[in-house]
Amino acid sequence: MAASTLTEVARLAGVSPATASRVLNGSARKPGKDIADRVRQAADSLGYVPNAQAQGLAKSSSGLIGLIVHDIADPYFAAIARGVQEAAREQRRMVLLATTGGGPAEEKEAVAAFAARRADSIVxxxxxxxxxxxxxxxxxxxxxxxxxxxxxxxxxxxxxxVVGATASEGYHVVEVPNQELAGRLATELAAGWDGDFVIVGGPEGLLTSDDRVRGFQDGLERVGRRPAEVLRSAFNRSGGYEAGLQLAARIKAARSGETAAPQLCIFAVNDVMAIGAAAALRSEGLRIPRDAAIAGFDDIETLRDFRPALSTVRLPLEDIGRFATRATGRQPDTGNGEEGESASPGVITGEVTLRRSTEAAA
Amino acid sequence: MAASTLTEVARLAGVSPATASRVLNGSARKPGKDIADRVRQAADSLGYVPNAQAQGLAKSSSGLIGLIVHDIADPYFAAIARGVQEAAREQRRMVLLATTGGGPAEEKEAVAAFAARRADSIVxxxxxxxxxxxxxxxxxxxxxxxxxxxxxxxxxxxxxxVVGATASEGYHVVEVPNQELAGRLATELAAGWDGDFVIVGGPEGLLTSDDRVRGFQDGLERVGRRPAEVLRSAFNRSGGYEAGLQLAARIKAARSGETAAPQLCIFAVNDVMAIGAAAALRSEGLRIPRDAAIAGFDDIETLRDFRPALSTVRLPLEDIGRFATRATGRQPDTGNGEEGESASPGVITGEVTLRRSTEAAA
DNA sequence: AAGAAGTGGGAACGCGCTTTCCCAGCCAGT
DNA sequence: ACTGGCTGGGAAAGCGCGTTCCCACTTCTT
Incomplete structure (x- = not known):
């Protein structure tokens, strides 16, 4: 990757590198019009592209923002990434992507790599x-x-x-009211559902999953329903599928008994798991919502055309990414309270969205 | 973004920066064991993180690979991105993401930005x-x-x-046999379908879409079927939806006539459009495949649980990303023919996958 | 008309690192 | 014992740019 340098441009224009630098990027000092034109002309006759690395070195700031996700192909992260990307563009910065599969060790490496690249901020x-x-x-x-x-x-x-993080300066958390929303989902679901609830959760210790589980249970309790049983599996489609198979077996067993089969409402802690579970039920010949109701969480865009339409909690994923990114932007000036506040991200809120998948069978 | 520098480490270890540099990254020259240990210890007692920008500047290569997509939240691109990401990790490089919305102007800007950052390669x-x-x-x-x-x-x-690109050195194209695969899809579909075909395509001039349209028509012709009518709309879900509405109206109109309604098989040039079209048909009360068959292209992972299961062409999206990235890796040595070849990407091939959505109604 | 204030350009240093070149020791060879 | 080839470490010159300082020159003061 060689290319023409500022010095070459300067030489061609017959000025010093300093002057060339001043005209080719926003410097406080504006060289004279005629000289500026000469430089600019020299620049694009040479196809000059400033070396961002050198600029970064000199200014010690890179215009990079690092994004860490588990898996960019997961629509949840992809949606967030879109928001991050947009906000980054607003700030005229580029995003550096790292996918980690979820392990803290890999996340640590990603952070180190971002630090090495002198990323201005990390999401x-x-x-x-x-x-x-x-x-x-x-x-x-x-x-x-x-x-x-x-x-x-x-x-x-x-x-x-991050568990154990102590930094306060420059450390922001975009709160996602998972627990509260899961609670609301539970109560709304309970309003139209007399049967039992089962939760299909991710592995214990996954905070997002745990919050949603806890919130759902809280919601159930608030309306006087007994707590749901919790099944744990992987936090992805196949985890949902496995749990779905178990539940299918259970439903079928119950149905063959003589007592009226208790209706089951399954809450999967994210949409992808819900889809997996639904697929499993269907593969076992069960129908939704006739044989079991099912709800998810996230309201993944790509999944909105799924049939039966999935009840879920809409999360403004793109906004989340956007807000997180903006939160890391340079503050204008701490002096000006009003402006400073406007930079602070809006608060994230979601919306319970009931659809066909949990309509009580007639 | 300040941090401790190599010089500081060197000073603490009581050696020269040159030596410190040699021990802290793979240099040809290996300093003595005792000295190396001293340096390493000094390094992590200082929490030293090498400045990749400075390294890049000195070595003139950044370890960056730029990825340009239309929209990272589109599962098609997300899947490719995953492959790129994986290959990048193999090569111990990081990926820089740019989303352009599809306009060449924005793509040009992205390329310029990557060039400025001295990305080693661009996908x-x-x-x-x-x-x-x-x-x-x-x-x-x-x-x-x-x-x-x-x-x-x-x-x-x-x-x-890229239309009009003339560079030969370092310019690779990962061929995707869109046309051929669309042709195969057409013939396999025609084998089980007597009715008419309609193609829901993207805007004219979108090469991927055009290829698939052309291939499909070719396939039809090969088996002696008459060419399909082509509807054009946006290359995304809502484009598919719009086209779907039109088709729904048409189907319903035909059905109300006295002649037996001709069965229609819709080929949408990508899965997302197919889903959109399906949603539109459904919203008009039509059922798939009873009232119309429908097929897509790409075999997007997230959409595999869609019901009725979508007939489509499986494309190894992740491999495509991987291969593209590998193709841009530094060749080992042009001298060694065998090794050189192994670096060249495998050829991309897809697979027609017929599912429920095109099963002829009994 | 002489000095102060202002303007516009250049020289030079530094950002943090790699790498070439050089030099001081060390070994073996005759 | 003396020299030639190694080895391992340091000095220094960049890599491409931003920026501070400095200087020559213009323009406005009293």
């Missing part, structure tokens, strides 16, 4: 985990993030703070 | 367009790419070469 989108085996990883991740922040980096994490 | 995943209004944009994009290649950059574009 962490994956769910936090507090499982025992992630203990060490979390600690290391927290340490890495702290160091990054101490060096002036800004980080935003969606959902939960 | 362009979006479909090429040859519409008249994109003429100028394409030319500029081509020029920008040429310059990038001339400066030693490597680019891979999936599907079609």
């Amino acid at each position: 962490i989108a994956g769910s936090r985990s507090c499982r025992d085996e992630d203990q060490d990883g979390n600690a290391e991740l927290a340490a890495e993030l702290d160091r990054y922040c101490r060096n002036g980096g800004r980080v935003a994490v969606v959902g939960h703070p | 362009i995943a979006g479909s090429r367009s040859c519409r008249d209004e994109d003429q100028d944009g394409n030319a500029e994009l081509a020029a920008e790419l040429d310059r990038y290649c001339r400066n030693g950059g490597r680019v891979a574009v999936v599907g079609h070469p």
Whole structure:
């Protein structure tokens, strides 16, 4: 990757590199019109492209923002990524992508890599985990993030703070009211449903999943329903599918008994799992919502055409990404309270969306 | 973004920066064991993180690979991005993301930005367009790419070469046999379907769409069927939906006539459009495949649980991303024919996958 | 008309790192 | 014992740019 340099441009224009630099990027000092034109002309006759690395080195800031997701092909993360991308464009910065599969160790590496690249800020989108085996990883991740922040980096994490992180300067958390929304979903569901509830959750310790489970149980309790049983499996489509198979077996067993089969309403802690579970039920010959109702969480766009339409909680994924990114933007000036506030992200809120998949069978 | 520097580490370890540099990254020269240990210890006692920008500047190569997509939230691109990401990790590089919405002008800007950042290579995943209004944009994009290649950059574009690009050095195209596969889909569909075909395509001039349309027509012709009518709309879900509404109206009109309603098989040039079309039909009270069959293209993972299961052409999206990325990797040595070949990407092939959505109604 | 204030351009240093070149020791060879 | 080839470490020159400082020159003061 060689290319023409500022010095070459300057030489061609017959000026000093300093002058060339001043005209080719917004500097405080504006060289004279005629000279500026000469430089600009020289620049594009040479096809000059400024070296962002050198600029970054000199200015010590890179215009990069790092995004950490579990898996970019997961529509949940893809939607967030879109928001991040948009906000980044607003700020005229580029996004650096890292996918980690969810392990704190890999997340730590990603943070280190971003730090090495001197990314101005980092957005962490994956769910936090507090499982025992992630203990060490979390600690290391927290340490890495702290160091990054101490060096002036800004980080935003969606959902939960990184377990053990202590940095306060430049450390933002975009709160997602998973628990509250799950609670609302539970109560609304309960209003139209007399049968039992089962929760299909992710692995214990996955904070996002745990919040949704807890919120749902709370909601149930608030309306005087007994707590739902919780099935744990992977936080993705196949996890949902497996849980779905188990439930299908159970439903069929119950149905063959003589007592009236109790209707079951399944709450999967995210849409993708819900779809997996639904697929499993269907593969076992069960129909939704006739044989079991099912609800998800997230309201993934691509899944909205799914039939039966999935009851879920709409989360403004794109906004979440956008807000997280904006939160890491340079504050205008701490002096001006009003302007400073406008930079602070709006509060995230979701919306329970009941659809066909949980309509009580007539 | 300040942090401790190599010089500081060197000073703490009581060696010269040169030595510190040699031990902290793979250099040809390996300093003595004791010295190396001292340096390493100094490094992590200081929490040293090398400045990739400075490294890049000195080595003139950044370890960055730029990825250009239309929209990262589109599952098609997300899947490709996953492949790119994986390959990038293999090569210990990071991916820089740019989403352009499909316009050549924005793509050109993205290329320029990547060039500025001195990305080692660029992968362009979006479909090429040859519409008249994109003429100028394409030319500029081509020029920008040429310059990038001339400066030693490597680019891979999936599907079609950029219209007007002339660079040969370091310019790869990952061929996707859209036309052939669409043809095969047509013939296999025709084998089980006596009625008419309609194609729901993207805007004319979108090369990927055009290829699939053309291939489908060719396939039809090969088996002696008359060409399908082509409806054009946006290359996304809502485009499919709109086309679906039109078709629904047509189907219903035909049905109300006295002649037996001719069965219709709709081929949407990508899965997302197919889903949109299906949703439209359903919203008009039509059922699939009873009232109309429908097929897509891509076999998007998230859509596989869609009901009725969508007939489509499976494309190894992730591999496409992977191959494109690998194609831009530094060749080992042109001298060694065998090794050189192994770096060249495998050939992309797809697979016609017939499912429920096109089962002839009994 | 002489000095102050202002304007516009250049020289030079530094950002953090790699890499070439050089030099001081060390070994083996005659 | 003396020299030639190695080895391992340091000095220094960039990589491409931003920026501070400095200087020559113009324009407005009293």
